[in-house]
Amino acid sequence: MDITFLQWNIWYDEDIQKVASFLLDNKADIICLQELSYNNPEQAHPDGPPYIAEQLGYTYYVKKLHPYEVQGQTVTTANGIFSKYPIKSCRFIWVNEPTGVGGFADEYRAYLEVVLDIEGKEVTVGTVHMSYTDRFQVTERKHQETDKLVAELKKQKSNFIFSGDLNVTPDSYTVKSINELLNNAGPPINEKTWTTKPFSYNGFEETKRKWRLDYIFTSKDVRVLKAKIEETSASDHLPISATVRFSK
Numbered sequence: 001m002d003i004t005f006l007q008w009n010i011w012y013d014e015d016i017q018k019v020a021s022f023l024l025d026n027k028a029d030i031i032c033l034q035e036l037s038y039n040n041p042e043q044a045h046p047d048g049p050p051y052i053a054e055q056l057g058y059t060y061y062v063k064k065l066h067p068y069e070v071q072g073q074t075v076t077t078a079n080g081i082f083s084k085y086p087i088k089s090c091r092f093i094w095v096n097e098p099t100g101v102g103g104f105a106d107e108y109r110a111y112l113e114v115v116l117d118i119e120g121k122e123v124t125v126g127t128v129h130m131s132y133t134d135r136f137q138v139t140e141r142k143h144q145e146t147d148k149l150v151a152e153l154k155k156q157k158s159n160f161i162f163s164g165d166l167n168v169t170p171d172s173y174t175v176k177s178i179n180e181l182l183n184n185a186g187p188p189i190n191e192k193t194w195t196t197k198p199f200s201y202n203g204f205e206e207t208k209r210k211w212r213l214d215y216i217f218t219s220k221d222v223r224v225l226k227a228k229i230e231e232t233s234a235s236d237h238l239p240i241s242a243t244v245r246f247s248k
Contacts, residue, residue: 001245001246001248002245003029003118003243003244003245004027004030004241005028005030005031005161006023006026006239006242007032007127007164007216007239007240008032008235008237008240009034009213010234010237011197011237012037013042016040016044016048017044019048019234019235021234022232026230027056029084029085030084030085030116030125030161031056031058032163032164033052033079033080033081034127034165035129035165036049036080037076037077038076039075041070042071052082056084058083060080060081061080061081061090061112062078063079064076064078065079065107079110080112081127083114088114089115090114090115091112091113092111093110093111094110094148095110095130095152096108096141096148104132104201107131109145111126112127113125113126118246124156125160125161126156126160130142130167130174131145131167132167134204136168136169136172136211136213138174142174146173147177150178153182156219157219158221159221159222159246160219161185161216161219161222161244162178163217164214164215165237169212170212178217182217182218182220183217183222185218185224186224187240191229192209192211193211193212193214193229195208195209196238214237221246222245222246223244224243225242225243226242227242
């Protein structure tokens with residue numbers, strides 16, 4: 001049983017219609033997205049997740065995360081899993097919660113998970129958008145966030161796909177910890193996913209694509225047939241696609 005999969009941080013500032021157009025042109029069976037938004041006055045379709053699901057004709061599970069203000073309105077970010085297959089169950093846990101210190105590292109971050117019914121076989125899919133830390137360093141707080149995430153990943157032994165924008169480099173504690181449990185689906189780590197647009201925050205500036213922040217992993221029983229980084233002008237991250245095979 002071969003399944004196509006796509007991982008993508010769509011960038012909260014990107015036109016959701018451009019995102020939908022790319023997803024329709026590169027339609028995967030299962031899609032994990034980060035930086036979706038609800039009630040966004042700058043979008044032609046203010047609630048991104050239902051719009052994406054309607055365009056694809058897919059079922060979906062979304063977890064709303066942290067709010068921010070746009071034109072005097074409260075916008076809420078979200079992560080989502082979209083699937084052409086039925087969702088049997090879903091859940092989430094917080095891997096990071098605000099403590100009041102402020103900044104990107106002090107926001108709600110959630111691991112969300114669905115169990116799909118794929119032609120009678122149960123397949124579990126998880127995704128996360130981990131906290132941003134200055135220059136993608138693994139701080140003590142990011143270390144704790146990683147440990148919370150890994151505790152959830154340990155629960156999955158088979159028929160499992162996990163993806164996300166981890167906001168860390170391949171040699172980090174985070175990626176090494178996940179690699180102890182799951183196989184990296186590829187493509188090779190020298191292929192970069194960020195950034196395609198200028199980035200500037202707190203003295204850190206980047207204008208070139210020279211960072212790998214986005215990943216797909218599978219349980220060890222899942223065979224990866226191919227994986228590649230897709231090209232698109234939508235978002236500051238590039239999507240990763242993969243074709244995987246589950247045992248019958």
